[in-house]
Amino acid sequence: MKTKLFLGTAIFVLFAFNACTKQNELDQESIDLADDEIISEAIFEDVFNSVDHADILLDDYLKGGSAKSLIVTDSCPVVSIDHPDDAVWPKTIIIDYGTLCTGFNGNTRSGKIIIVVSGPRREEGSTRSVTFDNYYVNDVKVEGTKVIQNSGINASQNVVFSVTLTQGKLIFPDGRTVERSFSHEREWIAGFLTRNIWDDECLITGAAEGVTIRGFAYTKTISSALHWKRVCKFIVSGVVMIEREGKETAILDYGSGECDAKAVLTIGDVSKEILLKYKR
Numbered sequence: 001m002k003t004k005l006f007l008g009t010a011i012f013v014l015f016a017f018n019a020c021t022k023q024n025e026l027d028q029e030s031i032d033l034a035d036d037e038i039i040s041e042a043i044f045e046d047v048f049n050s051v052d053h054a055d056i057l058l059d060d061y062l063k064g065g066s067a068k069s070l071i072v073t074d075s076c077p078v079v080s081i082d083h084p085d086d087a088v089w090p091k092t093i094i095i096d097y098g099t100l101c102t103g104f105n106g107n108t109r110s111g112k113i114i115i116v117v118s119g120p121r122r123e124e125g126s127t128r129s130v131t132f133d134n135y136y137v138n139d140v141k142v143e144g145t146k147v148i149q150n151s152g153i154n155a156s157q158n159v160v161f162s163v164t165l166t167q168g169k170l171i172f173p174d175g176r177t178v179e180r181s182f183s184h185e186r187e188w189i190a191g192f193l194t195r196n197i198w199d200d201e202c203l204i205t206g207a208a209e210g211v212t213i214r215g216f217a218y219t220k221t222i223s224s225a226l227h228w229k230r231v232c233k234f235i236v237s238g239v240v241m242i243e244r245e246g247k248e249t250a251i252l253d254y255g256s257g258e259c260d261a262k263a264v265l266t267i268g269d270v271s272k273e274i275l276l277k278y279k280r
Contacts, residue, residue: 111135144168182208
């Protein structure tokens with residue numbers, strides 16, 4: 001059986017560097033390192049947003065909701081629910097963007113996101129295993145395997161999801177690549193139990209590692225939890241430390257909670273304000 005739904009997703013971010021708070025300039029390697037980190041985080045964060053939204057649609061459909069009522073902001077991608085056998089679980093969700101899907105904020109996608117769901121979204125221990133079938137965002141090919149697991153309720157009585165990415169890769173039109181893997185925890189601090197997706201908020205902690213477009217290996221640690229709001233285009237607060245052998249630590253600060261497009265990159269005593277944008 002296959003059910004047709006629609007999905008609105010957030011779009012990944014690209015950025016340009018603006019005014020410097022000091023006269024000194026950061027070197028190009030450091031700028032590229034932060035660039036690769038932000039692009040990688042944004043694209044795979046966008047995947048989480050797409051998967052979680054599709055998961056919400058699945059839950060609603062299983063409770064008798066109608067596809068027509070679930071057209072949110074973007075009617076371009078089609079979400080299909082497949083039942084591999086007669087058992088209730090697992091189910092396979094396919095988010096199909098076709099050959100060219102121009103969606104929210106003018107970004108283009110093509111190909112498919114494939115999600116194997118082991119059980120209800122609210123069930124502790126249930127997983128979503130995510131893979132990609134020729135999936136592109138603005139001509140950047142996305143590869144890897146992402147696993148999202150409901151880890152249950154924490155001491156603050158919030159639902160927590162563990163999210164891992166293995167063999168993540170972004171392939172740019174010129175053939176250059178950015179590699180990425182991570183292990184994150186997402187604490188749902190608002191909106192998890194509501195039907196309105198736009199009140200959703202999470203705190204993200206954890207670490208990542210990767211290889212930049214220049215071929216440099218690096219590690220990333222979230223030193224202050226990243227605050228994600230689905231209603232905002234970008235992370236609204238939190239601090240990331242980016243380290244590379246033989247180089248000073250780069251600190252990326254997303255701000256104090258405003259729903260804006262600003263962050264600050266600092267290395268040593270030199271800082272730059274970053275303006276997050278949608279196009280390279």
